[in-house]
Amino acid sequence: MTPLQEQRPVAANVFTQRYSATRRGAVLARRLALWQLDAWGIPYGTSLSDTVALLVAELAANAVLHGRVPGRDFELRLVHTSETGVVRVEVSETHDARPDPLLVSQPDADADCGRGLLIVDAVATSWGVRDRVGPGKTVWAEAATTLPAAPGTD
Numbered sequence: 001m002t003p004l005q006e007q008r009p010v011a012a013n014v015f016t017q018r019y020s021a022t023r024r025g026a027v028l029a030r031r032l033a034l035w036q037l038d039a040w041g042i043p044y045g046t047s048l049s050d051t052v053a054l055l056v057a058e059l060a061a062n063a064v065l066h067g068r069v070p071g072r073d074f075e076l077r078l079v080h081t082s083e084t085g086v087v088r089v090e091v092s093e094t095h096d097a098r099p100d101p102l103l104v105s106q107p108d109a110d111a112d113c114g115r116g117l118l119i120v121d122a123v124a125t126s127w128g129v130r131d132r133v134g135p136g137k138t139v140w141a142e143a144a145t146t147l148p149a150a151p152g153t154d
Contacts, residue, residue: 013040013080019060021068021093026060029076029091037087040080051123051143052078052087058116059091059139067095067136085145086125094136 019025063074077090127141
């Protein structure tokens with residue numbers, strides 16, 4: 001039998017809020033995300049705050065434009081793990097269509113839309129799609145205060 005090892009608690013801040021699946025709801029999600037980050041000690045205008053704002057804006061806009069089901073809201077969930085400095089953005093909605101992170105492609109140069117997931121892919125440290133309880137999916141992205149060190153460097 002192996003002796004029990006002491007586990008250190010992980011400090012995480014969590015914010016969850018539902019919004020109407022409208023452009024106004026997407027704007028409000030971004031604004032409240034910035035307010036919440038500031039309350040957690042991640043000030044407005046910092047690199048992490050700006051990155052999270054961009055991720056929330058893009059994922060919320062996608063939920064409103066592509067994942068909207070009439071009469072259904074979308075949900076924003078932010079998780080900040082202070083030990084690692086990572087902020088995870090999750091946007092859940094009830095539409096079944098799923099973006100494939102491996103198939104993000106460049107839109108035509110004159111296209112008015114289609115760059116949202118390219119932006120998410122460029123600024124997030126990682127992102128993906130997962131099932132959620134009930135119908136639909138959750139699209140998530142993570143942003144970190146610092147990038148992980150390259151292997152072999154100290």
